[in-house]
Amino acid sequence: MRALALTLTLAAAPAAASELSSTITGQLILPAFQELAADSKALNKAAAKDCHPQSETLRAAYGDAFEAWVAASSYRFGPTETDSRAFALAFWPDSRSKTPKALANLIRSEDPGIADPAKFSSYSIAARGFYALEYLLFDPQLSTEGSDKYRCALTRAISTDIASTTQYIKMDWEQNYAAEMRSPANRYQSDAEIIQELLKALTTGLQVLDDMRLGRPLGTFDRPRPNRAEARRSGRSLHHVLVSLNALEPLALALADNHTDLQAKITAGFAKAREKAESLNDPVFAGVADPASRFRIESLQQEIKDLRRLVTGELGPTLGVEAGFNALDGD
Amino acid sequence: MASRRGFLAGLLAAGLAPQASWASAGSPAFLSAGKDAGGAFLLAGLTEDGEVLFRHPLPARGHAAAAHPSRPEAVAFARRPGRFADVIDCRSGAAIARLEPPAGQHFYGHGAFSPDGSRLFTTENDYENARGVIGVWDASGGYKRIAAFASGGIGPHDMLLRRDAPGLVVANGGIETHPDSGRTKLNLPDMRPNLSYLNLDGTLEEQMELPKELHLNSIRHLAMRPDGTVGFAMQWQGDLGEQVPTAGLHQPGSPARLLAEDDPRVLNMNGYGGSIAFSADGSQIGVTSPRGGVLQVLDTVGGALLKEHRMHDVCGLAAAPRGFTASTGTGRFFAISDTGQHRLHRADLAWDNHLIPLS
Numbered sequence: 279m280r281a282l283a284l285t286l287t288l289a290a291a292p293a294a295a296s297e298l299s300s301t302i303t304g305q306l307i308l309p310a311f312q313e314l315a316a317d318s319k320a321l322n323k324a325a326a327k328d329c330h331p332q333s334e335t336l337r338a339a340y341g342d343a344f345e346a347w348v349a350a351s352s353y354r355f356g357p358t359e360t361d362s363r364a365f366a367l368a369f370w371p372d373s374r375s376k377t378p379k380a381l382a383n384l385i386r387s388e389d390p391g392i393a394d395p396a397k398f399s400s401y402s403i404a405a406r407g408f409y410a411l412e413y414l415l416f417d418p419q420l421s422t423e424g425s426d427k428y429r430c431a432l433t434r435a436i437s438t439d440i441a442s443t444t445q446y447i448k449m450d451w452e453q454n455y456a457a458e459m460r461s462p463a464n465r466y467q468s469d470a471e472i473i474q475e476l477l478k479a480l481t482t483g484l485q486v487l488d489d490m491r492l493g494r495p496l497g498t499f500d501r502p503r504p505n506r507a508e509a510r511r512s513g514r515s516l517h518h519v520l521v522s523l524n525a526l527e528p529l530a531l532a533l534a535d536n537h538t539d540l541q542a543k544i545t546a547g548f549a550k551a552r553e554k555a556e557s558l559n560d561p562v563f564a565g566v567a568d569p570a571s572r573f574r575i576e577s578l579q580q581e582i583k584d585l586r587r588l589v590t591g592e593l594g595p596t597l598g599v600e601a602g603f604n605a606l607d608g609d
Numbered sequence: 610m611a612s613r614r615g616f617l618a619g620l621l622a623a624g625l626a627p628q629a630s631w632a633s634a635g636s637p638a639f640l641s642a643g644k645d646a647g648g649a650f651l652l653a654g655l656t657e658d659g660e661v662l663f664r665h666p667l668p669a670r671g672h673a674a675a676a677h678p679s680r681p682e683a684v685a686f687a688r689r690p691g692r693f694a695d696v697i698d699c700r701s702g703a704a705i706a707r708l709e710p711p712a713g714q715h716f717y718g719h720g721a722f723s724p725d726g727s728r729l730f731t732t733e734n735d736y737e738n739a740r741g742v743i744g745v746w747d748a749s750g751g752y753k754r755i756a757a758f759a760s761g762g763i764g765p766h767d768m769l770l771r772r773d774a775p776g777l778v779v780a781n782g783g784i785e786t787h788p789d790s791g792r793t794k795l796n797l798p799d800m801r802p803n804l805s806y807l808n809l810d811g812t813l814e815e816q817m818e819l820p821k822e823l824h825l826n827s828i829r830h831l832a833m834r835p836d837g838t839v840g841f842a843m844q845w846q847g848d849l850g851e852q853v854p855t856a857g858l859h860q861p862g863s864p865a866r867l868l869a870e871d872d873p874r875v876l877n878m879n880g881y882g883g884s885i886a887f888s889a890d891g892s893q894i895g896v897t898s899p900r901g902g903v904l905q906v907l908d909t910v911g912g913a914l915l916k917e918h919r920m921h922d923v924c925g926l927a928a929a930p931r932g933f934t935a936s937t938g939t940g941r942f943f944a945i946s947d948t949g950q951h952r953l954h955r956a957d958l959a960w961d962n963h964l965i966p967l968s
Contacts, residue, residue: 365873371850489849602922603938603959604899
């Protein structure tokens with residue numbers, strides 16, 4: 279009966295769903311990818327000007343562009359998935375340490391292919407993107423390995439590649455995919471499918487926060503894994519949690535459109551998570567290994583778990599999207 | 610003068626008797642367990658486009674099914690830790706038998722008929738002894754339980770007939786569970802999944818284990834190519850975010866080959882292979898992940914990931930003339946080809962994990 283009820287609701291109010299996805303596309307998604315492309319262009323310029331790993335301007339430009347990626351990365355569908363662009367920008371978690379290995383290989387062999395952007399864009403994803411650049415700028419070993427000249431060229435190659443990839447994503451969104459999100463045509467056949475994609479962006483974004491950004495360094499009580507904290511070399515682990523919360527909240531509120539009770543719960547949930555994150559004073563989650571500070575990181579993770587429950591338990595059903603019959607099964 | 614009985618026996622022996630066949634059941638192309646809009650569970654027979662030909666109610670959630678090789682009979686297996694397997698006449702939907710495992714055991718959701726259709730094999734958990742069991746049932750009449758043997762490991766899940774030799778191949782997932790603690794996994798630190806090749810009497814002929822660093826990758830689901838190559842799908846029990854393969858190929862006598870190991874897109878599977886199937890020509894193998902909402906199609910020769918197809922809550926998968934057919938928890942059927950995905954019928958049902966081809 280539920281499926282039938284859903285069909286009827288959508289038949290009665292198709293404009294509302296389209297309006298919702300148009301608003302989210304225009305006010306959240308496009309600006310996120312435009313900002314990412316602009317900041318990445320600035321990063322490329324900064325690297326062209328000064329490629330020294332200690333350069334304050336380069337590091338600042340890197341920080342801005344990386345942050346723009348973290349904010350946009352919830353929208354992992356369509357343009358980010360073509361040619362594995364998302365992985366080319368951000369290959370993490372790197373459970374087999376492929377990135378430092380790939381970079382060390384390039385530096386050791388002084389592979390000249392990096393000078394050609396078209397060629398470099400076909401190189402291993404592990405040697406590209408924000409996490410590769412983080413090693414070159416912040417890792418004590420890789421930021422001093424080999425010749426300065428080659429590392430400089432590699433820093434520039436990666437920055438150029440990031441700028442180009444983010445430009446392609448932006449263009450793809452503007453020229454093709456925004457229209458797909460505004461009304462069902464090719465990729466989606468109904469408003470319900472579009473809303474489902476947006477809800478999935480939100481649930482996946484929260485899942486990455488819970489299981490990856492917090493769960494990986496937390497590990498288990500007996501075996502905490504502080505070295506797994508995301509972007510710890512640049513000291514950005516906790517900061518990325520906040521960036522991500524700030525990017526996900528407007529999406530959640532937009533999806534809860536017109537449901538003021540639910541919006542209030544969402545606002546309160548995000549506020550609690552943000553409060554706990556801001557009071558941590560532990561930029562790279564080093565405290566996971568210390569029982570006294572560990573519980574505070576666990577308590578932040580609990581807030582995010584509560585948000586996940588709110589989204590799947592209340593927002594999903596409100597939008598007529600049920601959690602996956604098979605996805606939840608585990609068999 | 611020959612007696613009537615003798616005459617009929619002769620006809621049967623010659624294979625001339627007017628026996629009921631799958632054609633008389635409307636020739637469904639697939640079987641699938643499902644859930645209807647009211648929340649009731651069932652087994653359905655489906656056309657190749659996903660239209661429902663028959664529904665048979667099940668007492669609880671089903672999982673996979675097995676089709677008799679000649680008679681229009683199917684067995685719907687309970688989802689673990691269920692204790693029913695319903696044998697159904699697919700012409701009328703009538704119940705032929707309900708199988709129940711011995712006390713202290715439950716079904717795992719999969720099973721297979723012997724090539725001649727005389728026996729049915731079921732994967733089971735002997736949970737008091739933490740032992741995987743294959744139950745053997747007499748499918749030539751009455752479905753009496755006639756034997757049981759060890760599955761070759763803990764947690765046998767999918768099981769198929771070998772094509773290169775008489776026998777069975779069993780995916781022993783390696784995970785110990787006990788109904789007292791529901792579906793809680795009891796032995797993750799020590800789990801050791803394997804593929805076990807058993808002859809039809811239960812003798813273990815060969816076993817394949819994954820490299821040690823992949824012992825947390827539970828081997829769950831299987832696909833069989835006519836040359837006897839086995840495709841297996843895995844479910845990672847370690848930390849999320851580890852880049853681990855979800856699919857592999859194995860030929861008896863050789864080491865296993867893991868597919869697309871170095872492609873970062875394996876992370877899109879969320880460590881969870883739901884169903885696996887070879888393409889009709891055997892050159893490709895597909896693996897679904899409902900958790901990632903994606904079907905990945907891999908090249909069986911080079912092992913590379915060829916294409917991803919995104920479908921919400923996709924899980925069931927079978928070969929189709931031009932690629933694959935996939936089913937989803939939202940009732941959809943998709944035709945998958947090299948160029949993309951094409952929507953087929955949508956039923957007002959949630960299709961459960963597996964699409965069982967009848968051929």
